[in-house]
Amino acid sequence: MESCDAALPNTLIGLLLRPSSLPHPSAASCPRRFLRDYASRATNALLWVCLISVTSLLCRRLARLVRLWVQGSRIPGPPSNPFLARSKLIPGCGSLGSLTGYLAELHEKYGPIVRLWLSPTQLLVSVKDTMLIKEVLIKAEDKLPLTGRAFHLAFGRSSLFVSSFEKVQKRRESLAEYMNGRIAVRANIIPSEIVECVMGRVDTIMAKGILDCVSVSQQLAFYILGNTLFGDAFLDWPEASIYEKLLITIAKDGCFWASYTIPPFWSREYWKYKHMCKRLRHLTQDIIQHCVDRNDLLSKIGHSSYKDNKDIGDEARFNDSVLLGNMPSGVLLQEEMAEYLNSKEELCGNILGLMFHGCLATSSLISSILTRLALHPELQQKLYAEIIAVQEKTCKLDSDDVQKMNLLMATVYESARLLPAGPLLQRCSLEHDIYLCSGINVPAGAIMVVPLQLVQMDSYVWGQDAGHFNPLRFLSEATDHIGTHKKYEDFEKSAFLGEPKRKAAFLPFGYGTRACIGEKFATLGISTLIASLLQNYEIKLQPGSENDPKPIMSDCLLQLLPSPKVVFAKRSK
Numbered sequence: 050m051e052s053c054d055a056a057l058p059n060t061l062i063g064l065l066l067r068p069s070s071l072p073h074p075s076a077a078s079c080p081r082r083f084l085r086d087y088a089s090r091a092t093n094a095l096l097w098v099c100l101i102s103v104t105s106l107l108c109r110r111l112a113r114l115v116r117l118w119v120q121g122s123r124i125p126g127p128p129s130n131p132f133l134a135r136s137k138l139i140p141g142c143g144s145l146g147s148l149t150g151y152l153a154e155l156h157e158k159y160g161p162i163v164r165l166w167l168s169p170t171q172l173l174v175s176v177k178d179t180m181l182i183k184e185v186l187i188k189a190e191d192k193l194p195l196t197g198r199a200f201h202l203a204f205g206r207s208s209l210f211v212s213s214f215e216k217v218q219k220r221r222e223s224l225a226e227y228m229n230g231r232i233a234v235r236a237n238i239i240p241s242e243i244v245e246c247v248m249g250r251v252d253t254i255m256a257k258g259i260l261d262c263v264s265v266s267q268q269l270a271f272y273i274l275g276n277t278l279f280g281d282a283f284l285d286w287p288e289a290s291i292y293e294k295l296l297i298t299i300a301k302d303g304c305f306w307a308s309y310t311i312p313p314f315w316s317r318e319y320w321k322y323k324h325m326c327k328r329l330r331h332l333t334q335d336i337i338q339h340c341v342d343r344n345d346l347l348s349k350i351g352h353s354s355y356k357d358n359k360d361i362g363d364e365a366r367f368n369d370s371v372l373l374g375n376m377p378s379g380v381l382l383q384e385e386m387a388e389y390l391n392s393k394e395e396l397c398g399n400i401l402g403l404m405f406h407g408c409l410a411t412s413s414l415i416s417s418i419l420t421r422l423a424l425h426p427e428l429q430q431k432l433y434a435e436i437i438a439v440q441e442k443t444c445k446l447d448s449d450d451v452q453k454m455n456l457l458m459a460t461v462y463e464s465a466r467l468l469p470a471g472p473l474l475q476r477c478s479l480e481h482d483i484y485l486c487s488g489i490n491v492p493a494g495a496i497m498v499v500p501l502q503l504v505q506m507d508s509y510v511w512g513q514d515a516g517h518f519n520p521l522r523f524l525s526e527a528t529d530h531i532g533t534h535k536k537y538e539d540f541e542k543s544a545f546l547g548e549p550k551r552k553a554a555f556l557p558f559g560y561g562t563r564a565c566i567g568e569k570f571a572t573l574g575i576s577t578l579i580a581s582l583l584q585n586y587e588i589k590l591q592p593g594s595e596n597d598p599k600p601i602m603s604d605c606l607l608q609l610l611p612s613p614k615v616v617f618a619k620r621s622k
């Protein structure tokens with residue numbers, strides 16, 4: 050009789066199962082027993098395979114962690130042990146009581162690049178030197194996984210706001226191409242209807258009384274972005290104000306909920322948050338539908354082939370949107386249609402991500418500018434004169450005109466310098482170490498940050514008055530050779546300063562592979578809006594509040610506190 054052993058298949062599993070000695074005599078005589086034996090050996094083998102893979106994964110992780118510890122300890126920084134890191138960070142926050150304050154002290158002591166252990170697995174590397182910053186922002190292409198998780202939790206799947214550069218690269222390129230193309234063909238980035246609508250809202254709010262700088266800026270930003278992404282349909286969309294409130298509420302809590310590695314299913318608050326996110330996504334689908342009904346969207350975010358494809362379904366038209374990827378013009382194929390339906394969630398995630406980031410960043414810059422204007426009436430006067438001088442030569446202000454207004458552009462830049470959208474630019478390299486020219490090696494997985502406040506207010510780069518608001522520093526003839534400002538005179542003839550060191554230290558929109566795509570759009574759009582506002586209104590502090598404490602920058606949250614109450618006084622024409 051043939052042995053059972055001979056019956057084992059001639060495969061790897063057969064090899065693993067082949068007994069070292071002769072088969073058990075009873076195995077040959079009992080096929081059922083043999084099968085049981087076979088199954089248990091197969092299970093054993095499978096468990097071994099699992100064990101080996103998990104062990105090798107853990108070993109790889111451990112090796113990576115050891116590399117992080119070893120290489121991290123070679124970067125200059127306080128002599129702390131990764132295991133004691135977090136407990137030391139809080140009391141060590143220094144006199145300024147914030148991470149930026151602490152980093153300032155560390156840079157003073159250890160030089161332009163310092164490391165800090167946030168936890169045994171989290172190494173933070175802060176870079177302050179302008180040349181190193183450029184190198185880091187070009188070489189490190191990924192963003193922190195936490196950022197991607199927060200966007201995903203709040204807005205669903207997105208191909209624009211994820212950690213890996215590989216995943217966002219294509220969408221970044223198509224969006225940037227579209228935005229820049231749009232600026233090139235349309236001089237009026239903010240169409241006159243939106244300016245009129247925004248002015249109408251300002252009038253309505255003014256009729257009720259005094260304006261809070263932050264909330265009015267939020268509304269302005271929301272309408273500009275909404276109109277850009279959704280078209281004119283956004284202006285008469287009845288759910289717009291609910292949408293705005295939900296977006297802001299969700300944005301505030303996003304990072305908190307995303308910081309849980311395992312979602313806290315047991316928490317009612319978490320489910321409330323998820324419910325709000327769902328509502329927001331439904332509203333986004335609603336506004337998309339509203340745009341489709343009004344045939345509006347593609348004139349804003351798609352490209353021209355929409356008009357040639359009137360016979361395709363409403364939903365298919367969205368396939369043409371840059372937020373999903375440009376489809377070749379012509380008839381849509383079945384698979385493309387199916388692909389589109391799968392991508393619906395992605396479109397929603399991309400739109401919500403853009404609305405969230407764009408609104409928050411734009412409103413913070415508008416609010417900062419309005420505050421400066423209310424606090425500096427002499428600057429406002431000069432700006433008004435500049436606007437009128439340009440306007441006399443043209444009937445309607447557009448972005449081409451605005452670019453001729455040097456003092457206005459300088460005011461926007463200076464406000465962005467003093468109040469960047471966030472305290473830190475963050476990057477990481479998920480897979481590869483980053484070798485810097487200075488000989489420092491930043492291990493893969495380390496969190497790299499650029500403390501924007503320190504860089505944009507560095508007196509070595511910006512002069513002794515670095516902490517003061519002075520738009521003239523961006524204009525050549527209004528600034529003397531040591532960088533201090535003259536009066537607001539002769540600024541009309543001034544050119545923008547192009548000094549490289551300053552440029553490298555001016556990063557409100559980031560730099561390098563993951564820099565902001567909306568930079569040009571935001572600066573020109575905001576300047577056009579401010580020009581239109583100043584044409585019609587004078588911005589004043591609320592009467593009686595002149596002697597109140599002046600707004601100062603809150604170091605942690607990066608906003609001006611308290612938000613001043615302002616009045617928009619209509620100009621007599």
Ligand code: HEM
Nearest residue numbers: 407410411414470474557558559560563564565566567571
């Ligand atoms: C005043 C307004 C704005 C400010 C201050 C601002 C600032 C920033 C900053 C600092 C970053 C990170 C850059 C980096 O890490 O190097 C960023 C990223 C980004 N911004 Fe903006 N932004 C503004 C408006 C907008 C607008 C209007 C849009 C588009 C509609 C936009 C689209 C993006 C996108 C898509 C990214 C992500 C890039 C990526 O992760 O690859 N931004 N922005």
